[in-house]
Amino acid sequence: xxxxxxxxxxxxxxxxxxxxxxxxxxxxxxxxxxxxxxxxxxxxxxxxxxxxxxxxxxxxxxxxxxxxxxxxxxxxxxxxxxxxxxxxxxxxxxxxxxxxxxxxxxxxxxxxxxxxxxxxxxxxxxxxxxxxxxxxxxxxxxxxxxxxxxxxxxxxxxxxxxxxxxxxxxxxxxxxxxxxxxxxxxxxxxxxxxxxxxxxxxxxxxxxxxxxxxxxxxxxxxxxxxxxxxxxxxxxxxxxxxxxxxxxxxxxxxxxxxxxxxxxxxxxxxxxxxxxxxxxxxxxxxxxxxxxxxxxxxxxxxxxxxxxxxxxxxxxxxxxxxxxxxxxxxxxxxxxxxxxxxxxxxxxxxxxxxxxxxxxxxxxxxxxx
Numbered sequence: 001x002x003x004x005x006x007x008x009x010x011x012x013x014x015x016x017x018x019x020x021x022x023x024x025x026x027x028x029x030x031x032x033x034x035x036x037x038x039x040x041x042x043x044x045x046x047x048x049x050x051x052x053x054x055x056x057x058x059x060x061x062x063x064x065x066x067x068x069x070x071x072x073x074x075x076x077x078x079x080x081x082x083x084x085x086x087x088x089x090x091x092x093x094x095x096x097x098x099x100x101x102x103x104x105x106x107x108x109x110x111x112x113x114x115x116x117x118x119x120x121x122x123x124x125x126x127x128x129x130x131x132x133x134x135x136x137x138x139x140x141x142x143x144x145x146x147x148x149x150x151x152x153x154x155x156x157x158x159x160x161x162x163x164x165x166x167x168x169x170x171x172x173x174x175x176x177x178x179x180x181x182x183x184x185x186x187x188x189x190x191x192x193x194x195x196x197x198x199x200x201x202x203x204x205x206x207x208x209x210x211x212x213x214x215x216x217x218x219x220x221x222x223x224x225x226x227x228x229x230x231x232x233x234x235x236x237x238x239x240x241x242x243x244x245x246x247x248x249x250x251x252x253x254x255x256x257x258x259x260x261x262x263x264x265x266x267x268x269x270x271x272x273x274x275x276x277x278x279x280x281x282x283x284x285x286x287x288x289x290x291x292x293x294x295x296x297x298x299x300x301x302x303x304x305x306x307x308x309x310x311x312x313x314x315x316x317x318x319x320x321x322x323x324x325x326x327x328x329x330x331x332x333x334x335x336x337x338x339x340x341x342x343x344x345x346x347x348x349x350x351x352x353x354x355x356x357x358x359x360x361x362x363x364x365x366x367x368x369x
Contacts, residue, residue: 043082045082045300045301046081046082046083046084046299046300046301046351046355047083047084047124047299047300047349047350047351047355048083048084048085048086048349048350048351048355048358048359049079049083049084049085049086049297049299049347049348049349050085050086050087050088050116050120050347050348050349050350050358051072051075051076051085051086051087051088051114051116051346051347051348052087052088052111052113052114052115052116052346052348053068053069053072053087053088053089053090053093053097053111053114054068054113054114055090055110055111055112056090056092056093057092061114064282064336064339067335067336068114068335068336069093069096069097070335071332071333071335071336071346072087072097072346073097073100073101074331074332075304075331075343075346076101076105077101078304078329078330078331079304079329080302080327080329082301083299083301083302084105084355084359085101085105086105086106086107086358086359086362087101087105087106087107088107088108088109088110088111088116088157089106089107089108089109089110090108090110091108091110094106094108103366104362104363104366107361107362107365108365109157110153111150111153111154112149112150112153113136113137113150114346115136115175115341115345115346116154116346116347116348117173117174117175117230117341117344117345117346117347117348118132118136118173118174118175118226118228118345119132119136119147119150119151119154119173119174120154120174120348121158121165121174121348122172122174122177122210123177123179123181123210123211124181124349124350124351125181125351125352126166126210126211127165127166127350127354128165128166128167128168128209128210129151129155129165129166129167129168130168130170130171130172130173130174130177130209131147131148131151131168131169131170131171131172132147132148132150132151132171132173133147133171133172133173133194134146134147135173135190135225135226135227136150136173136226137150138283138285138286139285158358160361161357161358161360161361162357162361163354163357163358164353164354165354166209168209170191170195170205170209171191171194171195172187172191172194172195173226173228174348175226175228175229175230175231175341175344175345176188176190176191176226176227176228176229176230177210177229178229178230178233178234178235179210179212179235180235180237180238180239180240180241181238182238182239183211183212183213183214184212184213184214184215184235184239184241184264184267185206185210185212185214185215185216186215186216186218186229186232186233186235186241186260186263186264187202187206187215187216187217187218187229188217188218188219188220188227188228188229188232189217189218189219189220189227190220190227191206191217192217199217202215202217203215203217214263214264214265214267215263215264216259216260216262216263216264217259217263218232218233218256218259218260219252219255219256219259220232221244221246221249221252221256222287225285225286225287226286226287226340230294230295230344230345231244231289231292231294231295232244232256232294233260233294234293234294234295234296234298234344235298236270236296236298236303236320236323236324236326237323237324237325237326239266239267239268240267240268240270240323240324241260241264241267241268241269241270242269242270242271242272242293242294242296242319242320242323243256243257243260243269243270243271243272243294244271244272244274244276244292244294245271245272245273245274246274257269268323270319270323272293272294272316272319272320273293273312273315273316273319274291274292274293274294275291275308275310275312276288276290276291276292277290277291277308277337278290280338281338281340282338282339282340283339283340286339286340286341287340288337288338288340289306289333289337289339289340289341289342289345290308290333290334290337290338291308291310291312291337292306292337292342293305293306293316293320295333295341295342295343295344295345296320296343296344297343297344297347297349298326299326299349300326301326301327302326302327302328302329303320303324303326303327303328303329304329304331304343305317305320305328305329305330305331305343306331306332306333306337306342306343307330307331307332307333307334308332308333308334308337309332309334313330317330331343
């Protein structure tokens with residue numbers, strides 16, 4: 001294990017209580033930096049949405065680099081105040097993004113992958129690093145080492161920005177933690193398998209680590225791949241869940257609803273049209289997210305809903321608008337859904353002191369250029 005990997009292992013197995021004791025000090029330090037730099041904090045119901053651009057010349061994303069750029073730009077332009085966006089790039093891509101979106105929305109902080117949801121901390125209000133899983137990097141012999149390396153790059157950024165983020169050694173991707181910030185969460189049973197836990201043990205772990213009150217464990221609608229919950233369900237409001245429809249697999253649909261109702265009593269469930277399209281897949285290990293409206297990003301004020309340029313888009317928009325008082329903002333995802341993700345998968349969310357700390361760090365880095 002390399003020095004960097006050992007450092008990450010220590011970070012991810014660190015004592016959560018120690019991090020909690022320093023949270024107030026770091027929050028105050030972040031506030032002081034904001035005052036000193038003349039910046040304003042985000043409004044209370046605002047969210048910072050962080051995206052990660054591929055490394056310039058990356059061989060894996062080379063064929064789709066232009067489509068990722070186009071998606072990032074369109075998505076960033078769709079994000080409305082009080083929400084803000086920050087895109088992490090390498091030096092070679094910085095000017096291109098900044099020329100279109102403005103320098104204040106771009107930070108040179110190269111990430112080793114684009115799926116910021118999965119290797120980033122979970123829970124925007126009180127973020128916690130789970131250990132990113134090997135499946136997120138395609139599994140295989142070196143999968144966990146690759147996943148650790150990806151997460152190390154982000155951990156180095158959050159450390160440089162003086163952000164206080166708790167950590168746990170338990171394995172889970174951000175795409176497999178879907179919550180409503182009101183105590184309800186949905187997680188696939190991959191969490192149990194990855195950590196060798198019973199359902200009762202897993203529930204206790206998640207309650208202790210994240211502060212949730214109720215959790216539903218569901219079988220993913222794929223087996224052996226990512227098995228993320230955010231391709232199956234989405235909380236579009238407090239106690240309000242939207243789920244995929246499975247007319248071709250009624251047995252799975254019944255079991256899904258039963259598991260959700262058992263784990264989340266009192267939560268309203270809406271079924272949404274799901275015109276899944278797996279006709280074009282970039283990498284068979286990760287499948288397709290085309291037609292999955294549940295891969296939406298939800299902030300306190302808005303739902304950023306994937307759109308695929310198909311007739312069902314209007315039906316999905318209408319259903320979600322009827323299910324939530326939040327503003328529903330359509331975001332075209334047809335450019336990237338063939339890669340197995342979209343709006344939520346590419347987004348790391350932050351609020352409050354941690355969002356302010358990252359924005360302050362980005363501003364300080366701009367002054368050095």
